[in-house]
Amino acid sequence: MDFTLSSEQKALRDAVRGLLTSAYDSTETRREVVKDDPGFSEKTWARLAELGALGLPFSEEDGGFGAGPVEVSVVAEEIGRTLAPEPFVESVVLGGSLVAALGTAEQRSDLIGRLAEGALVLAVAHEDLGKPVTATQDGDAWTLDGVKEPVLHGARADVLLVTAALPGGGTGVFVVEGDAATRTGYRTHDGLRAARVAFDGTAATPLGEASDAAAAIEDAVARAQVAYCHEALGAIDVALHQTVEYLKTRKQFGVPLSTFQALTFRAADMYVSAELVRSTVSWATLVLADDPDRAREAAARAKLQVSRAARHIGQEAIQLHGGIGMTAEYSVGHYTSRLTAIEHTLGAGSDQLRVLASSVGEHGVVEPIA
Amino acid sequence: MDFTLSSEQKALRDAVRGLLTSAYDSTETRREVVKDDPGFSEKTWARLAELGALGLPFSEEDGGFGAGPVEVSVVAEEIGRTLAPEPFVESVVLGGSLVAALGTAEQRSDLIGRLAEGALVLAVAHEDLGKPVTATQDGDAWTLDGVKEPVLHGARADVLLVTAALPGGGTGVFVVEGDAATRTGYRTHDGLRAARVAFDGTAATPLGEASDAAAAIEDAVARAQVAYCHEALGAIDVALHQTVEYLKTRKQFGVPLSTFQALTFRAADMYVSAELVRSTVSWATLVLADDPDRAREAAARAKLQVSRAARHIGQEAIQLHGGIGMTAEYSVGHYTSRLTAIEHTLGAGSDQLRVLASSVGEHGVVEPIA
Amino acid sequence: MKLRLSQEDADFREEMRTFFTTQVPQDIRDTVAARRELSKDQVVRAQQTLNAAGLAVPGWPVEWGGKDWTPLQRHIWHEEMQLACVPLPLAFNASMIGPVIAQFGSQEMKERFLPATANLDIWWSQGFSEPDAGSDLASLRTSAVRDGDHYVVNGQKTWTTLGQYGDWIFTLVRTDPEAKKQAGISMLLIDMTSPGLTVRPIELIDGGHEVNEVFFEDVRVPAENLVGEENKGWDYAKFLLGNERVGVAPVGSTKRILAQAKEHAGDRLEQDPLLAARVAELENELLALELTALRVVADSADGKPHPASSVLKLRGTELQQDVTELVVDIAGPLSLASGAADGSDVPDWARVATPQYLNYRKASIYGGSNEVQRQIIAKTILGL
């Protein structure tokens, strides 16, 4: 049992933090970057690649750096701390995991290689509005039909990985060149980007075999969920810290807000939430690394805990700031907005709870260590 | 729309309050009374009868006073304020309602007459442990077999009203002389009494016809639920008031507890809960009086709200008192104990929520006024 | 105690319901139903429709357009408007400055302002809050110095809601810098076209523009625009803020949004018992709030504020926030698509869900934060 980062991992953290805090040195800087498409900074994306952050979780033979979930979590947390809008979890963790798990050697080498170099933005088109995209085979050629929405970073993506119903049943993953689909991009409330992506007899290549990939999709989703949880941890930490600082410095009725016990106790409760969620999320990362059979359970538990903590802390951070917390010029509301978005990406707390509740009779105590 | 008591109702309230606050003038007095069986004061029961309180909701031809749900609620609330252990809701509201709804003229006149005079304690044997009592007919004679538990005030009751499965299906209500059943009484955590009541070929008389009485039972249960809600309101009021007084007078660190904003804000939240639950419970009583078709819905809504408020206020009352609130010599813990008991009598909050949730799609907005 | 409405009140309710659902332009009601922002024109048209029928300012004195309604009738009027998706009369006009002018203004001031205020010919803004005086309103610093027939105003106001549409602004200003806090404050009415007055938008976290900063740089205000007496402004402000007992809690609109949420959820109400339970619990909490509002109006005939009225704002905004949060959860991943435009398959209600949720975090901050409400309950009602 060990919850501390190695010195290499700390060095990675410091490097990413240095890069992102200089790229997003103020709320205004970030607002400028997300104002125009693609909603993030291509330069910062390239710098993350130079740092090696975009190839971290992939094997060296595929063009990656052979690191693991802990290193991914370190990057994701710094993304969360700065609200960096770059599509790290979407491209590297969700997209990259699918490629690594399903792709042919050639696809892996091509897509992961470009991803690691910063030459590729991948978007996974998975959400639909209840009507799955269908895949049709004609000889060796495949085409897709249907609509995916919202697809995060779908309009900017160079390559789309599309989940689609296979003719013989099951869900496959297909590679589509971004330009081949009809894409309408828009801004999400947290300043990022999503898109409606429509396929109309659109040419597609199976990622690996055109066979049911449900297990690999679930596994990649679990990895991305845990990475999002770390992104949330970073945002939670900053929202808590800013709130505490505000209570110390802001005066009302002639005294600092920290004089009011009803407020400081609420800050204490925020701290409790923050520490508890950090424990669960860190554990989930260790499970990804050491006990992959439990990855989906651990991701569900982490995401449920993040849901509770993110709402608690996000809402209280604004409330304890008062009016200033409502304004776009001040950062704390952006953290709340981003936390809300993370909650609703890849399954909300209530979705996790439903899954966990359905199996609650199948075990006695929950043991964190196998 | 009118939520105020008439002057007659106020006079009734004052009379009952006078009687009960002198009968239970201290925590110690109540502890003495509930120490020995039957767990309440026969003298106080007789005085409530003299006051007319035990015949309130019954028609004059049955020997009652022709009053309505509002008058019943006034008495129940005073019972709750003083934690008076007399079986008002059990005998008069639950038992009496069944007799009034189902009994033959003779049964009504006999049972309600004696009840109103204070000469009868009725207990309704309704809860079982999943195995219903069965009724068997032999000519005109009926016998019962099985066990009911816990039966509130079951050991003291002169007469038991027993719900039982009829041979042809459905649930009937039977009158059994208390002595005819095998009864083991015990104390409940709130100082009151319950019993295991066993029937073994025990002679019984149908209350009215021996036909399915499910609707009448549900209706009587709704009336008793709302009366319990008023009992809870009384207890909630006192628990809140005592807590506020304690915060004003108790000193810690050299200053009154009311100096600590974290505590006074929690008292404010208790007040909010108390006002809200009073609104719903008062409404439910008006529904019983004016819109009987909605009685079960209103009772469910009131009991759900009571469940939430009783837990909130009962738990906070102890917490804000600190150690003294945990002791049997001080009263606030008894209020919490009684509130816990009320919650689990005739269906808990979670049971009501399940019922309400299952019909949530059947209406648009909830309209309090028909 | 009785449950039912009197025949008179039941008829009144029917009359209101019919008027609101047939006489107020449909485009306006549709915009409210869609939880989209109303244009200035829509707000004005709605209020003028009400005012033409004598339904815009029922709380005012009868001679200035008010109605001699019972508190219950005013409650019914207010609820039915919300349920019918009719925008409430602009609070700054109808609930705030109007009653103050009617109570404390000179006859001249009344005649000059009240009819135009009722008809929304003048759009009023509120200039109370300042950057360094949040909940501690009395520490305001904007100054008004008498100079002949004028006051010269300097300072800054903030959180001025819809100030971008404002014609006039009612302000609290410090006229006696020597006096302690509350004592040196006056209420001034200021034409927002005056030289030296500028309005700067503040963008909120939902991306919308509804509040503003207002700057005063040597703004000259005719002395006749002083409300009542100099240095009595704090009394008028207290009157203004404590004036409304009816409609403190946004019950009707919250009920409506909750009912809409059930429609959005559709089959999931049956398939997902946790969702159904959450809705049922909210409905029950909202019922308790509505009944508390009814208790307050039913028992306030003697003119004294009912103590329970203090819970209405606190709990009302909490439930408003809970319901906006529920809608986001029902939207699920579609709640991300707030910026979706034509061509998107995401339904409109899901697009507005998160911006509305974020926007309504203000409800527990503005207009006396919920912390202030708890303080009032603890001090005033519980004596703590």
Added chain:
Amino acid sequence: MKLRLSQEDADFREEMRTFFTTQVPQDIRDTVAARRELSKDQVVRAQQTLNAAGLAVPGWPVEWGGKDWTPLQRHIWHEEMQLACVPLPLAFNASMIGPVIAQFGSQEMKERFLPATANLDIWWSQGFSEPDAGSDLASLRTSAVRDGDHYVVNGQKTWTTLGQYGDWIFTLVRTDPEAKKQAGISMLLIDMTSPGLTVRPIELIDGGHEVNEVFFEDVRVPAENLVGEENKGWDYAKFLLGNERVGVAPVGSTKRILAQAKEHAGDRLEQDPLLAARVAELENELLALELTALRVVADSADGKPHPASSVLKLRGTELQQDVTELVVDIAGPLSLASGAADGSDVPDWARVATPQYLNYRKASIYGGSNEVQRQIIAKTILGL
């Protein structure tokens, strides 16, 4: 970072598990499992079983029976005991006065008391709280006046848990009435059979007797029973209260009770999605707590308390209370039958449900209330 236990720690866990589940008398473990009150004899037998195997006081110095375990091993020891329904060594002996004597007592005092304390041959009671000093411990008034070779003690202590079984009581007494608060306090060990010392039971709201008042009327205490130096008692008390970092949160027993609750619920877990969700949510919260405890033990190798340790007591008691409340709800109407005896059909777990629930309301009050914990977090960790 790594998830798994080292082989050594895994072996250690197995060793503990085997010992606790095979060597501690079954009647004792059954009583704990049934959530019934342990007799004095059972508590003593359990601790003596542990002590005979060197497992009663692992946190003490090795020369007095302690073990040179890592924090993680102590955590495992503590958790496995709870999961196996083994009563923890009496806290007053093992966690409180023992470590204080080992740290601050004279060699003579150590020899006299420590072996008997480890083996529960002496049952210690705690005499800190007083009626007029709740959370404000330092305002205590019980006095000890030096008279030759003795102190003469007068005053009253309260909330003395299990004082009815006590052989000796460790007390905080005021030895310098002139000094300000903390400065004039000493720690005295007092034989509870001393003339002038009386113990009066306090009944709690669950009907049980576990706390007491202790009165001192001219009780003569040999001066050699002073711990350390006169007027340094506050330092020793702080050491005593801050000593325990492992086992602050009752994770293991709460996990066990939650698992039992699921057995009680049986089929209803499948039939009632709201119940299942509540259990799942509690399991997740409890997992977070346990993992936080693990983080604290894993990161506390350098001897400094981990900041997150402050959340353990606060959240630990909240969850303990939540789980006892859950059991009452599962019992439903059967939870009323707390006084049922032989012949009742109500299962034993349902009979104890409400008394346990009521009893555990104390968890957030005793031993530093949760309000004190929040204050510590706000001040010490957040700097507010």
